[in-house]
Amino acid sequence: MDNNNNENSSKQKTTFTGNIGYILAVAGSAVGLGNIWRFPYLAAKYGGGIFLLVYLILMLTFGYAMIVSETAIGRMTGKSPIGAFTSFGDRKWLKFGGWINAVIPILILPYYSVIGGWVVRYCFEYLRGNSHAIAGDEFFVSFITDSLVSEICFIVFVLAAFFVIVAGVKNGIEAVSKIIMPLLVILALITAVYSMTRPGALEGVKYFLVPNFRDFSLMTVVAAMGQMFYSLSLAMGILITYGSYLKKDSDIEKNTSRVEIFDTGIAILAGLMIIPAVFAFTGGDMATLKAGPSLMFITLPTVFDSMGFGNIIGSVFFLMVFFAALTSAISLFETSTATISEQLKLNRTLSSVIVLVVSLLLGTASVFGYGIWDYVKIFGMQILDFFDFLTNSLMMPISAFFICMLVTKVIGFDGIAKEVRLSSQFRRQPMYYAVTKYIAPFFLMIILASSIASTLGLITI
Numbered sequence: 469m470d471n472n473n474n475e476n477s478s479k480q481k482t483t484f485t486g487n488i489g490y491i492l493a494v495a496g497s498a499v500g501l502g503n504i505w506r507f508p509y510l511a512a513k514y515g516g517g518i519f520l521l522v523y524l525i526l527m528l529t530f531g532y533a534m535i536v537s538e539t540a541i542g543r544m545t546g547k548s549p550i551g552a553f554t555s556f557g558d559r560k561w562l563k564f565g566g567w568i569n570a571v572i573p574i575l576i577l578p579y580y581s582v583i584g585g586w587v588v589r590y591c592f593e594y595l596r597g598n599s600h601a602i603a604g605d606e607f608f609v610s611f612i613t614d615s616l617v618s619e620i621c622f623i624v625f626v627l628a629a630f631f632v633i634v635a636g637v638k639n640g641i642e643a644v645s646k647i648i649m650p651l652l653v654i655l656a657l658i659t660a661v662y663s664m665t666r667p668g669a670l671e672g673v674k675y676f677l678v679p680n681f682r683d684f685s686l687m688t689v690v691a692a693m694g695q696m697f698y699s700l701s702l703a704m705g706i707l708i709t710y711g712s713y714l715k716k717d718s719d720i721e722k723n724t725s726r727v728e729i730f731d732t733g734i735a736i737l738a739g740l741m742i743i744p745a746v747f748a749f750t751g752g753d754m755a756t757l758k759a760g761p762s763l764m765f766i767t768l769p770t771v772f773d774s775m776g777f778g779n780i781i782g783s784v785f786f787l788m789v790f791f792a793a794l795t796s797a798i799s800l801f802e803t804s805t806a807t808i809s810e811q812l813k814l815n816r817t818l819s820s821v822i823v824l825v826v827s828l829l830l831g832t833a834s835v836f837g838y839g840i841w842d843y844v845k846i847f848g849m850q851i852l853d854f855f856d857f858l859t860n861s862l863m864m865p866i867s868a869f870f871i872c873m874l875v876t877k878v879i880g881f882d883g884i885a886k887e888v889r890l891s892s893q894f895r896r897q898p899m900y901y902a903v904t905k906y907i908a909p910f911f912l913m914i915i916l917a918s919s920i921a922s923t924l925g926l927i928t929i
């Protein structure tokens with residue numbers, strides 16, 4: 469690889485103005501629907517406190533290794549996923565590794581924006597004072613099956629992300645992240661405090677925070693590992709792309725630790741917002757807690773409506789969810805835009821328009837999959853569910869495996885260590901070595917096998 473060329477390429481690119489902008493942008497990518505919607509119901513399903521403990525251990529080891537690897541690769545090459553991988557040679561597996569990293573965000577952004585559109589609708593209805601109407605199964609089901617209304621909400625959300633991307637890295641992503649992320653933390657704290665102070669909520673706090681080792685199982689590890697990928701934006705090209713915008717004097721290891729703290733803090737706050745509230749409302753009904761996607765869009769509105777001040781609580785909560793979803797969508801949009809710009813040699817605006825058009829087409833298919841195209845099934849799944857399965861359960865573990873192979877077989881640990889040490893002491897290098905070479909590839913294959921087995925009905929996750 470020609471390091472001089474890579475350095476020149478990096479200098480020509482827009483960069484984050486400093487560590488704070490980068491940290492908030494990456495944290496914004498990590499903090500999304502995965503934290504606020506997915507984390508609490510998985511924690512409830514797989515043992516509460518023991519799930520949280522396993523997640524923390526994995527995040528501090530596996531998650532750390534993946535964040536450092538992707539960020540270092542991005543900063544080292546100054547390129548988005550495809551360019552980053554092929555900087556190290558033209559072997560077919562390197563090209564495949566780059567492409568799979570690049571394609572994942574392009575496929576996730578459309579259906580993620582559909583769910584973001586659902587959040588837009590809930591924000592709108594709460595601000596209108598319709599908390600009572602929102603509570604109950606009928607509202608959510610009738611809304612997502614109404615293709616026209618769902619399509620409008622989806623378009624509003626994806627356009628919001630588009631305008632941030634067009635503004636650029638400094639004036640768009642960084643500027644928005646510096647405003648939204650602190651506001652997100654404030655809203656999360658307010659909602660969590662309110663939830664934990666409801667009558668009967670203390671048992672929910674105890675269930676979520678205190679590990680019970682009798683609830684531990686292999687699926688606790690598998691579920692926590694899958695959630696970590698979803699939550700930390702691993703293996704989808706985002707961290708490589710954001711790393712390419714990082715200056716050489718930016719401390720990779722310290723930034724990684726800050727992102728870990730920020731992301732985990734929001735995940736824990738999400739659990740403290742949702743699990744105690746459901747305990748207070750249902751007395752700890754596990755069937756309600758394990759309800760999956762319906763927990764946020766059906767159960768919580770019912771909880772808010774029963775607590776009083778439903779419109780205020782609901783508005784604050786879903787506004788927070790909107791901010792979280794938007795920052796994640798922005799990172800997906802940015803990675804896709806960077807890839808198209810780099811590969812097709814197009815300017816940023818035109819590249820972002822192409823991503824917008826692709827997102828509108830694929831996203832509309834996901835919207836219609838619950839409405840006028842509800843008869844369309846792919847391997848027995850609706851269109852949105854299929855894209856979610858394809859990207860999160862199949863492509864991301866494979867993508868992460870190729871990143872591990874790139875580090876261990878091509879760049880080498882000395883190469884990564886040299887890049888990290890340009891700005892960091894790399895205190896966790898021995899652990900990084902062990903995780904990347906031995907532990908990560910093994911667990912990635914476990915996740916992939918369990919996902920396929922679950923889809924085939926061989927096991928239940």
